[in-house]
Amino acid sequence: MSADLTRMTAAALADMIAGGEVSSREVTLAHLDRIAAVDGAVHAFLHVSADRALEQADAVDRAIAAGADAGGASLSPLAGVPLALKDIVVQQGVPTTAGSRILEGWLPPYDATVTTRLLDAGVVILGKTNLDEFAMGSSTENSAYGPTRNPWDLTRIPGGSGGGSAAALAAFEAPLAIGTDTGGSIRQPAAVTGTVGTKPTYGGVSRYGVIALASSLDQVGPCARTVLDTALLHEVIAGHDPRDSTSIPTPVPSVVDAVRRGQTDGIAGMRIGVVKQLRGEGYQAGVLESFDAAVATLTAAGAEIVEVDCPHFRYGLAAYYLILPSECSSNLARFDAMRYGLRVGDDAVASAEQVMSRTRGQGFGAEVKRRIILGTYALSAGYYDAYYGSAQKVRTLIRRDFENAFTAADVLISPSSPVTAFGIGEKVNDPMAMYLNDLATIPGSLAGIPAMSVPSGIAADSGLPVGLQIMGPALGEERIYRVAGAFESAYLAQHSALVPDRAPELEVAA
Amino acid sequence: MTRPTLTRDDVAHLAHLARLELTEQELDTYVGQLSVILDSVATVSSVADTPGVEPTSHAVPLTNVYRDDVVRPGLTRDAALAGAPAAEDGRFRVPQILGEEQ
Numbered sequence: 184m185s186a187d188l189t190r191m192t193a194a195a196l197a198d199m200i201a202g203g204e205v206s207s208r209e210v211t212l213a214h215l216d217r218i219a220a221v222d223g224a225v226h227a228f229l230h231v232s233a234d235r236a237l238e239q240a241d242a243v244d245r246a247i248a249a250g251a252d253a254g255g256a257s258l259s260p261l262a263g264v265p266l267a268l269k270d271i272v273v274q275q276g277v278p279t280t281a282g283s284r285i286l287e288g289w290l291p292p293y294d295a296t297v298t299t300r301l302l303d304a305g306v307v308i309l310g311k312t313n314l315d316e317f318a319m320g321s322s323t324e325n326s327a328y329g330p331t332r333n334p335w336d337l338t339r340i341p342g343g344s345g346g347g348s349a350a351a352l353a354a355f356e357a358p359l360a361i362g363t364d365t366g367g368s369i370r371q372p373a374a375v376t377g378t379v380g381t382k383p384t385y386g387g388v389s390r391y392g393v394i395a396l397a398s399s400l401d402q403v404g405p406c407a408r409t410v411l412d413t414a415l416l417h418e419v420i421a422g423h424d425p426r427d428s429t430s431i432p433t434p435v436p437s438v439v440d441a442v443r444r445g446q447t448d449g450i451a452g453m454r455i456g457v458v459k460q461l462r463g464e465g466y467q468a469g470v471l472e473s474f475d476a477a478v479a480t481l482t483a484a485g486a487e488i489v490e491v492d493c494p495h496f497r498y499g500l501a502a503y504y505l506i507l508p509s510e511c512s513s514n515l516a517r518f519d520a521m522r523y524g525l526r527v528g529d530d531a532v533a534s535a536e537q538v539m540s541r542t543r544g545q546g547f548g549a550e551v552k553r554r555i556i557l558g559t560y561a562l563s564a565g566y567y568d569a570y571y572g573s574a575q576k577v578r579t580l581i582r583r584d585f586e587n588a589f590t591a592a593d594v595l596i597s598p599s600s601p602v603t604a605f606g607i608g609e610k611v612n613d614p615m616a617m618y619l620n621d622l623a624t625i626p627g628s629l630a631g632i633p634a635m636s637v638p639s640g641i642a643a644d645s646g647l648p649v650g651l652q653i654m655g656p657a658l659g660e661e662r663i664y665r666v667a668g669a670f671e672s673a674y675l676a677q678h679s680a681l682v683p684d685r686a687p688e689l690e691v692a693a
Numbered sequence: 694m695t696r697p698t699l700t701r702d703d704v705a706h707l708a709h710l711a712r713l714e715l716t717e718q719e720l721d722t723y724v725g726q727l728s729v730i731l732d733s734v735a736t737v738s739s740v741a742d743t744p745g746v747e748p749t750s751h752a753v754p755l756t757n758v759y760r761d762d763v764v765r766p767g768l769t770r771d772a773a774l775a776g777a778p779a780a781e782d783g784r785f786r787v788p789q790i791l792g793e794e795q
Binding site: 289400425429500502523525526556631 | 703708711712722733738773
């Protein structure tokens with residue numbers, strides 16, 4: 184019974200819980216057992232909140248029992264379903280580290296808006312997942328607490344920065360997860376673990392209580408193993424929040440309906456643009472084969488495929504690695520050893536400035552320090568115009584490329600990641616090689632548009648999952664979910680199993 | 694564009710500006726790595742001269758947001774101090790800010 188519960192979709196679990204076939208406690212226990220059995224090898228979680236999770240589950244079970252007595256009350260569509268929360272989103276009283284030593288042991292004094300919405304919806308938070316320190320990385324190897332391993336092959340990376348959330352899904356430790364995406368941190372881990380993840384339109388989900396990396400790019404989003412589960416979670420967390428000044432005051436998109444429309448009505452007549460610049464050089468053969476097969480599937484489903492030209496995308500990576508470090512060097516100034524977090528070398532002789540420098544020198548990892556220095560340089564007098572100013576102009580050019588492309592196509596597609604999961608340790612000493620993993624996801628981040636990754640299949644050359652990126656215009660979430668729903672249905676019809684169910688069995692610890 | 698080569702002293706100076714104490718070994722590593730990254734990202738300046746391109750600071754246009762000026766609960770003093778590295782008499786205790794000679 185327990186093993187079956189961890190293999191089910193969130194939608195099915197929610198139906199069973201609401202219908203009284205199984206309790207939220209049983210579902211939660213099954214996932215806690217699974218974590219105990221496999222997380223020693225996977226290391227998706229930095230903290231497991233077993234007691235809290237069971238309390239939340241019991242509260243849902245009580246509400247259902249009371250509702251049944253009262254003749255049925257309206258339950259949230261995900262009530263009682265467990266979730267893994269990326270450890271950059273704060274939850275009151277639960278350790279939050281952002282993957283950094285500088286926040287080791289810190290207990291947040293408040294809940295993020297996303298956390299509040301999850302708890303209000305009866306979603307059971309199992310624990311906090313591993314990430315690259317302050318979400319800087321594409322492999323989760325930059326976590327101060329050790330890397331997460333890809334459930335498809337434990338010697339390989341699960342992507343990053345949200346490798347913990349993606350691995351938790353792929354390892355059947357949770358059916359739902361929360362990620363954050365600044366340059367691809369939801370989409371690239373989804374791609375390399377064979378799971379689904381969406382970066383909503385910039386401002387679509389509140390960032391109140393999410394530790395900031397690059398404020399003009401950061402966005403919170405839903406992750407799951409199926410498109411419908413992702414959409415259900417999207418509707419729980421999205422929507423305007425007066426506590427986040429970048430939050431968009433528009434209604435929550437009807438992405439669940441959009442998925443169902445894609446599954447039943449299909450996508451005949453939709454115009455799907457293949458971005459010329461997001462393929463070819465730098466992309467692994469097995470990734471391109473899987474992408475071409477996905478294009479064929481979409482064509483067979485009646486979509487009209489058009490090629491679109493986005494000539495400035497090739498400057499995206501460069502612009503991103505100027506904008507992001509600039510913003511993060513400013514955002515991370517708050518870690519000053521004074522109000523919270525680590526303090527090193529406070530010997531009653533050292534000055535506040537010395538203590539600050541020692542603490543930051545020891546509390547931050549290599550990649551964080553690299554980016555802070557880079558950002559400090561890019562913002563320096565004399566270099567500002569050439570670097571940061573130019574990068575902001577490139578951002579305009581990329582936005583215009585997207586605007587042009589969306590006159591010819593309803594959605595755009597590309598591979599989500601140029602390569603399948605690579606080996607742990609393979610790229611840690613070559614920052615530029617690591618940065619290239621976000622080649623396909625960065626343009627969408629710079630333009631603030633919604634984009635998601637759905638599994639397109641398994642690469643013939645590596646035997647590992649490949650992600651299909653689907654991008655829409657700003658606030659075009661419904662379009663991308665519709666295409667994703669249709670694609671997933673077509674894939675299931677062709678292959679008789681979805682990609683996450685084709686992952687090899689993990690060895691279970693006794 | 695003539696790009697100044699990043700030297701070890703430059704990295705040390707930038708680290709000081711950012712209040713990051715680096716080891717000698719870190720300085721050695723970062724000089725090389727940061728130069729490679731800077732060379733790669735310098736391509737942005739080649740297209741930025743295109744006329745009529747305004748800078749984009751945010752992905753979607755934002756306007757300032759005001760809220761009503763009403764009192765609402767914040768963190769209690771205990772909650773605010775709970776995560777502090779050091780606290781004393783209900784306040785954050787910090788190392789000395791001014792040197793003796795000042």
